[in-house]
Structures are given as structure tokens and as C-alpha cells.
Amino acid sequence: MLKRLPRVFFSRSVNQVAAELIGATLLVDGVGGRIVEVEAYHHTDPAAHSFRGRTVRNAVMFGPPGYAYVYRSYGVHWCLNFVCEPEGSASAVLIRALEPTAGLGVMRRRRGVSNERLLCSGPGRLCEALGVTAAHYGLPLDRPPFEILPRPAAVDIVAGPRIGITKAVDKPWRYGLKGSRFLSKPFTVSPGRDH
DNA sequence: TGCCCGATTAACT
DNA sequence: GTTAATCGGGCAA
Numbered sequence: 001m002l003k004r005l006p007r008v009f010f011s012r013s014v015n016q017v018a019a020e021l022i023g024a025t026l027l028v029d030g031v032g033g034r035i036v037e038v039e040a041y042h043h044t045d046p047a048a049h050s051f052r053g054r055t056v057r058n059a060v061m062f063g064p065p066g067y068a069y070v071y072r073s074y075g076v077h078w079c080l081n082f083v084c085e086p087e088g089s090a091s092a093v094l095i096r097a098l099e100p101t102a103g104l105g106v107m108r109r110r111r112g113v114s115n116e117r118l119l120c121s122g123p124g125r126l127c128e129a130l131g132v133t134a135a136h137y138g139l140p141l142d143r144p145p146f147e148i149l150p151r152p153a154a155v156d157i158v159a160g161p162r163i164g165i166t167k168a169v170d171k172p173w174r175y176g177l178k179g180s181r182f183l184s185k186p187f188t189v190s191p192g193r194d195h
Numbered sequence: 196t197g198c199c200c201g202a203t204t205a206a207c208t
Numbered sequence: 209g210t211t212a213a214t215c216g217g218g219c220a221a
Contacts, residue, residue, distance in 0.1 A: 196220105196221090198219090199219090200217095200218095201215105201216100206213105207209100208211100
């Protein structure tokens, strides 16, 4: 039986943590799956919510690592982040997609879809499937309802530009599990091709 | 106070 | 490929 990742796991470079989360398991009240896609947001990064300083919404990012940052996206969806780096760095990893492994029935009911591939393939979708809301804002990641387990073995990781942002679009801070069919969008396989 | 816009999704054409 | 839904944060005035 794997042991939960300790809170100190998150007290390192946000990009290092992001890459190591690929293949790890995320459960909320026992419902969830294997993390197959994440994005890193650093406080010096214009695309990050913390870039312009501390506000009520992003305050948890400025506190110690190992806590959940949850925000409302487009007034419609919730998105889940893990706060990383030493306290005050205001960096976080956005969880973008899971391969469902636990609580499939609950997730289907919450999402209103039966297609397993569509349950958790997107930041808003996985929050709906796992029941993540503002109630989870600021909760520690090493205690219930969260359960985050390390990946059991090394995995092949791919990286590329982040999705849905308009600033710092060139930074390759999106990480994914190579070949996974549960990604929210495919990674470019042959990046070098000229047109 | 008012205005613009976003780390998205689903349902269109 | 395009667009409506939907609303709080952030900033200008």
C-alpha cells in the first residue's frame, strides 16, 4: 500500500513537482484517478494568477506549500491547483486531467456522461467529477478529503505549451503522460516541422 | 461604480 | 471551426 505524499513533497520547484505528479494518484473522498496532465504556474510568470500580487482570491498561493488553491473559471467551472515551492513563492500546479480509477459510478453521476474518457479530461471536468468546489479552498493536501499517492514506477513524460492562456504562451510548462488517451488535448508529437 | 476579460466546456454550423 | 453561457476579479475613473 502506497503512502500519501507528505506536505514537504510540494516544497520544491513548481516545475519539478509538476513533472513528478504525472502518474501519481489523486483521490477526493476516495474518488479520482491517475494524474495524466498538469501545468506549472510560477509567480514570476505573467500567466499566473499570483503575478500581480496577493489578493483575496489567490491568498493561499502566498502561504505554505501543500495546500489546495481552487478558483472559479469563466464564472462556470472550478479548477484545482496544488501550492508549491517555499512559502511565499506563490507558485502552483494546475491539475488538468486524470485517468479515472476509483469511484467511476459517482463520477458518471456527477458529470452526467457515461464516456469514461470524458469524465476527468479537463480541469473543470475533473473538479466536477471529484466534487471539488470552493469548500476545498485552502485545505491541506496530505489529509482527508484529499489523498495523493506517489506514482509506483517511472513514467514517460511529455511537455509542451500551456492551454488557454494569452501570456507567456511559449513556456513549455504543460506536462503529460506520454500516450495517455485521457489528456484534455494531445501534445504535439513532432514539434520541429516547418510549414 | 462600471467595464473588460478569463488557467473552460458543450453545443452548435 | 465558432460561440454562448456566466460571473467574479482586477483595474480605471
